[in-house]
Amino acid sequence: MADNHNIVFLNGQFMPISEAKISPMDRGFLFGDGIYEVVPSYKGKLVGFGLHIQRMQDGMNAIGIKLNKSVDDWRDIAQSLIEQNGKGNLGLYFHVSRGADIKRFHAYPDDIEATVFAYAFEIPEATVADKTLVKQFKVASTQDLRWKRCQIKSTSLLGNVMHFQQGHDAGVHETILYNQHNELTEASACNVFIVKNEVVITPPLDNQLLPGITRHMLLDILRKDGTLQVEERVISMNEVRAADELWITSSSKDIAPVVELDGKPVGNGKVGDIWQLAQTLYSANKHNY
Ligand SMILES: Cc1ncc(COP(=O)(O)O)c(C=O)c1O
Secondary structure, three states: OOHHHOEEEEOOEEEEHHHOOOOOOEHHHHHOOEEEEEEEEEOOEEOOHHHHHHHHHHHHHHHOOOOOOOHHHHHHHHHHHHHHHOOOEEEEEEEEEOOEOOOOOOOOOOOOOOEEEEEEEEOOOOOOOOOOOOOOEEEEEEEOOOOOOOOOOEOOOHHHHHHHHHHHHOOOOEEEEEOOOOEEEEEOOOEEEEEEOOEEEEOOOOOOOOOOHHHHHHHHHHHHHOOOEEEEOOOEHHHHHOOOEEEEEEOOOEEEEEEEEOOEEOOOOOOOHHHHHHHHHHHHHHHHO
């Protein structure tokens, strides 16, 4: 899929990316006033599609964007993008902004049409539950300085972008974040889990973190399997630093094992046995969602 031949969806039509144009008055451009999703597709099979679309709808409801599209409408767009862009491994990006007005005014205009954009991009092979093959992640940590509505998957991502850049500048893959009470929230583009004494622990859902679909599916899969104990509770950064294992999760990464935090080894500095078990279960069951 050469990028300039990429076929994208914009406001009801499919077209080459080079022909996709939006107004500079679009509120997505001026205010970051929009909601987005990224859904992974492996060889034409979408993972967690209904869950992703529900989260996008929740986001639109939260910010008052009205759009008449059903899950099936979105699925048709996804299938069409997959057919037109090859059946490899694709991330499907969906974006709804409030639309373009004739003036720049903060209040939501009543009578504009939302801008709907979707495109597909190549993603790596699905993570294989093999300690010797999996990519080992290094992360930095810093205080979470984003806004207080992190449960909304908003296109206003500057806070996340700046935190990601901190890690990038430090030569690591991600930046994990903690609030003013020294409690773990999430990472700039992932949710975070720790393992201590074989218990898998992640922060509870609230306004400090995105309700990740990978997080949701992983918790569900682990609870149904029952081998590992699972907890959703507040985690202090002291616990994170003393964890046996540290994972970051997202739709494009599955469960990514972290071996180094702020230049120090996590646990014994190697990919852990609990990761191996969790990723095995996740790989076996993720297509059921
Ligand atoms: C801030 C943030 N947290 C968590 C996630 C993980 O969410 P999901 O598992 O739905 O991809 C993402 C994904 O992009 C994210 O941007």
